[in-house]
Amino acid sequence: MKDLKLAGRYYWHYLKPYGWPFFWSAVLIGISTACVVVAPTYLGRAISELTTYVQAWADPATRAGASLTTFHHTLLFYVLFYFGDASSLLIASWLLAKVTAYSTGTMRIGLFRKMQRMKVQYFDQHSDGDILARYTSDLDNIFNALNQALIDFLLAIAQMIGILIMMFNQSTTMAWVTMSTTPVALLIAALVMKKAAVAVDQQQTDIGALNGYINEQVTGQKVIITNGLQQDSVAGFNTYNHQVRKTATRGQIWSGILSPLLSGMSLLNTAIVIFAGSWLALGGSLSTGAALALVVVFVNYAQQYYQPIITLTSLYGMIQLAITGARRVDEVRSQPDEVRPVNGKAIDHIDRALKIDDVHFSYLPGKEILHGVTIDVQKGQMVALVGPTGSGKTTVMNLLNRFYDVDSGRITIDGTDLRDFDLAQLRQTVGIVLQDPQLFSGTIADNIRFGDPDAGMDRVLAAAKQANIHDFIESLPDGYETKVSDEQNVFSAGQKQLMSIARTILTDPRLLILDEATSNVDTVTEAKIQAAMDNVIQGRTSFVIAHRLKTILNADRIVVLQHGRIIEQGSHQELLAQHGFYAELYRNQMVFE
């Protein structure tokens, strides 16, 4: 029920602008339905006229007056009504198609826009796959529902109302007969759908487990082959596979059976209507022509009457998915935005110093990561952060760029709290090089000028040269125009890292945070990256988050963090002399003869 309310709010927000198209679609669908239900009566009337004509012709007394004119007129009306149906339905579908495409387009961009405004926290707490699924399956489900369910739903309701009116207009008795099997049909539908939901759920769980097994085994095939585990692997697979066979058969039966059951019910209903209609025709006061017409008309109605019921039950699953989809997208929409100060102070450089002052911070309430960290950095200094995984090194970086804000204490630049600066200007002043150098689709040049898309080629070249990557780029057949895309991983981790350094150099930030890459880079490439980093650090205030100590031997100050506290602080020599944590770490990482 809560889902329904959330979904309602969501759709209201996005569909509100389309009030008029909706109004006209509803009107047109009404017209179309009216045409569809009225038209068959003209067919009945035509048959009745034809019967009268034949009878008049058969009797010599009336033969002269027998005429087909009324018959022809009736047929003309039949065609006209269907023409009205087709044209109004066409315009309504046309309008709704536009509404669907445009509203889901707005939803998609809205979701992306929201993503750009949200706090980084959300991305850290949700898996990429989960967030991406909102663009793919959730928006897809919403689109499908709007695209198909919307018009089908409106049509079904209109049809139902129209048919009921027409039936009761023509013959109350026959109308009741036509409706007689409805409760049974609804009961069957409800029961089957309930069973299907359970069975399909089980089926999905088992398919998920099977796919998980296949994925794990085949991606670990090297281990299977080198250990000779092929037969074990097949045996494990068979267990999952047979389980899927069992539950999926049930799932397919229960979810597939509703449609033939309801079609069958429609067939049965038609039979009952024919049966009852003919008894009524024989026993009643009706002329043969009128009786025949009544039967023909009601056979038609009986078929049309079941159509909306079948449609509505088949839409049920689709609507369910659209409600869940809307809830999940809406959940993103209701996330808090990053806090941006109104009239934030301008900043484009550092005059004196950056100060981290007694900072406490926690990602999750009650689980504090930093317990009162204080670091002073004078303009132009290089400070290195060292410590084991989970010590809080990366957290400091998150705070300097305001990806997160401190719980207590403050971080200041030249005495002004970071939170008082204009956020965009602050981030332009603070540059980061991340561990995982995410590149974007486009050319290499586009990626280097990512932070300033208007930068000319001369600046791109200069940045690449400083980052020691120019020669490599030039050696590629397309040079700076080489396409970067995530499918073809032609660049090594080291090369990507160097490109990301060039990207940061181009924006010329005054304060630099370098989160050092740890994996997939051999020590020789690492030395190359090191040289590039040294180039960037020149003349800038910088923080280096180091995993390999070699990088930071020249730092003005090394800060050792453990469990969110500073345990040692000083230059390389000073720390070695302390024989503490740093000295031990150093001993472990370096090779000594």
Add this chain to the structure above:
Amino acid sequence: MKVLLPYLKKYRKDALIATLAVLVLVFATLWQPRLLQTVMTAIMAKDRAAVWQNGIWLIVLAVIGIAGGVVNTVYSARLALGVATDLRADIYRHVQTFAYADIETFSASNLVVRMTNDVQQIQGAVMAAFQQVTRIPLLFFGALALALTTMPQQWWVILAMLVIIVLVAVVAFRQMSSLFGQTQQLIENVNTVARENLMGIRVVKSFVQEDNQIKTFAKPSDELRDVTTRIGELFAVLMPAFFLTANVAIAGSVYLVGTQVLAHPAYIAAVSSFTSYLGQILFAVINGSFIMTFASRAFISMGRVREVFDHQPSMHFAQGPAKPVRGDITFDHVTFTYPGDETPTLKDVSFTVPAGQMLGIVGATGSGKTTLAQLIARLFDPDSGRVLIGGVDVRDLPEQTLRDAVAFVLQRSTLFSGTIAQNLRQVQKEATAASMHRAAEIAQAAEFIERLPETYDAPVEERSANFSGGQKQRLAITRGVIADPEILILDDATSALDAKSEKLVQEALDRDLKHTTTVVIAEKISSIIRADAILVLDGGRVVGEGTHQELVRENAIYQEIYQTQKAKEGRLPA
């Protein structure tokens, strides 16, 4: 299609019943208008008995129709799942005969997709085929035949309707499939931008590129919106056009009945059934064209499955019982090129390691270290030259002999979900608590395993997510040593261990697995500093061989690597 035949044959009973049930269903659907016609004639003749009798028949027919539909669904489902399950099992079994090179040819993720999505696609198609596809041609031709026998003079009305509908359908669906293709591409573009921004959200924010990225995203998103609008408009025209055509045809035929009614008064009673048949023809054509669109996807899947079956394992092993071999390794002028590559990854590599010794391998990323190790385990065969274990070419060893002799521990140490003990028993079937403890002791894993509440029965989650990097590597080493292999390959398998644990592992290997030849590949010189011999690889060639001391003195490349790792000011005060 040929891929499916043997499976369909196996489940021919289900297939037969499903098909018969469809026949019954189609018969019921088609016969109802006929019976209606009889009833109408009876009404005109005021024949109560005939009305009663035919009325009963109508209801019986409807009930038979329901039964037919239900039976058809049940047996179609059984058939589809039977076929899918067997097909998937056969693919899986076939893939398990593949050599590693074959897996790489397809790529693991690609094979997974073929076993999951593609099989699912085929399953859906089989189910639909036996539910719908047999029904649609039957309905179509049945309705056509019945319509023709009802009013034979009006064949050309039916023909005109069909020509118009088919023409409209062909034109519309052709255009639609091109639009659907475009949609697919645009959806992919939209997702790429979204995914990049998700993963690079910190980059976007720190470079203040939010607005530019929104513009980048809006481009494919707006194009997608426009293409979906066009598809929607096409559909909007299509359906009303179909129905209008059918109804004009009905009106036309009724008009013709008017002109012929004096000669054929029975036509009046036939109008109703004739119009029903026209409706069913229309239904068959519309559904048929939809199914064609979907069927094309299933055919693509079948092609992809067939590719897997057609691919024969590229490596064969000598037959014969498993027998022990000695642990010495010899590379004799080995050159190796990865399938699809132009330049060889290993060039003329020769060396020998006596049994029980430790060999270290160093070199830059891409110098061929891992490739060399993979040839020992015969994941690939060399282009030329020989790899010998215990003096025997690995190509002449039975598979089991080779697997028993060589244990390969990878950097990304894959454990399978289950328990620790299950993972260990995969390598040594009868592993006891004592032998597991011994192996874990060697790998320095006993300490943390035995602190877990369930010790060796502790669960291992998917991707071993419940263990840290160092723990995963120690578990993998435990698995590597439990069966006392003749040769143990550690491919950067201690990268996440600190220096102290790494040293302990190596000491334990020396002490407890004396006869085992150990091959250690490492980035860190500290990992191989104690090796009996070290190979230095550069660009696929052996450019140095010797002990650490020798190489530091003589080998320029080794010196360069060493330089990047050497302590700044020599030995520390202990």
